[in-house]
Amino acid sequence: MNFDKITNEYYSQWLGISPEIINTNRVILTVSPERDKIQIGYSHAFHIYTYITQNQIIISCSKKTLEKVNEIKGQIQPEMTADQVAVIMEVALNVPIGRSIKFCYNQIPSDIDTTNVVQLTDDHYHKYLEFFMTQHRNGSPEGWLEEYFYDISRNGYVFGVFENDKLVSVTDAPDMPFMQDKVQEIGINTLSEYRCKGYAKSVTLSCIKAIIEKGKCPLWSCSTHNTASERLAYSVGFRKLADVLTLGI
Known part of the structure; x- marks a missing residue:
């Protein structure tokens, strides 16, 4: 199973982009209707969803937040860390920023005992x-x-x-x-x-x-x-x- 491919496809749907855009080493701003939806398992919509990997930042926003995001996009560089981007957004938008880490599966370890499960x-x-x-x-x-x-x-x-x-x-x-x-x-x-x-x-x-x-x-x-x-x-x-x-x- 290609864990990387499937996981990238999943988060591309969160972002509202094509999977091939992920890992292109640049700052990307996209407007997505997904930002106005309350997704299954969540209590509110995420009007701005920013996905940060090494040397790439994808900002997915709703139409109503596009103007505000455009104002700060020029301050954001692809090599910035999540901490640096969070500071820029918090100062400019004056709202709390939710922060999380997303993972991709790599391989099953062989040193974990599951006999008691x-x-x-x-x-x-x-x-x-x-x-x-x-x-x-x-x-x-x-x-x-x-x-x-x-x-x-x-x-x-x-x-x-x-x-x-x-x-x-x-x-x-x-x-x-x-x-x-x-x-x-x-x-x-x-x-x-x-x-x-x-x-x-x-x-x-x-x-x-x-x-x-x-x-x-x-x-x-x-x-x-x-x-x-x-x-x-x-x-x-x-x-x-x-x-x-x-x-x-």
């Missing part, structure tokens, strides 16, 4: 519910959590580790806004008192293998300041692809 089925819902309520003590699972669990477990994306019959680390699979038949992003949660035991690494790798076996490309994304998630991504075979800056106006 269980693939969850419908019968594990009560354990999943207990896990959810432990993590979100004021959460409201009524009306959505059971259906969500059955959906992702029947698709084969839920892997967990148990300690003393208690679910302590588990994957999930967020809805994908594009290319649902080709890609699947991975989510992972571990109860705080069970972290640093390698459980997240084991269940995540099991989920990655299942995604690949289904003919899909695994994806990973995390906020810029989530160093634990970033380290986990590298440990299970991902490499950094791009920094992304987002904002809604």
Whole structure:
């Protein structure tokens, strides 16, 4: 499977551009109708979506933000870092900038033990519910959590580790806004008192293998300041692809 090609195709759809434009070593400004849409899995639209790789910056914006983006485009150079671009945007636009890291899968590591990992089925819902309520003590699972669990477990994306019959680390699979038949992003949660035991690494790798076996490309994304998630991504075979800056106006 060509992970690079598929992942680039996915983010080109986010940006509203042709895949061949990615990795052309320049600053590109494009106006995309995708910027006015609230994408599946998100609560608001990203009116400016900036994709930053080495020596390339792609700024995808909505029509209503085009004038503002044009005013700052000349200040942005292709060799700039995400930090430098974020400062320019924050000063000029005076709105908070969302920051995340996007990853591309590289290869399956051979040094991670997954023998303690269980693939969850419908019968594990009560354990999943207990896990959810432990993590979100004021959460409201009524009306959505059971259906969500059955959906992702029947698709084969839920892997967990148990300690003393208690679910302590588990994957999930967020809805994908594009290319649902080709890609699947991975989510992972571990109860705080069970972290640093390698459980997240084991269940995540099991989920990655299942995604690949289904003919899909695994994806990973995390906020810029989530160093634990970033380290986990590298440990299970991902490499950094791009920094992304987002904002809604």
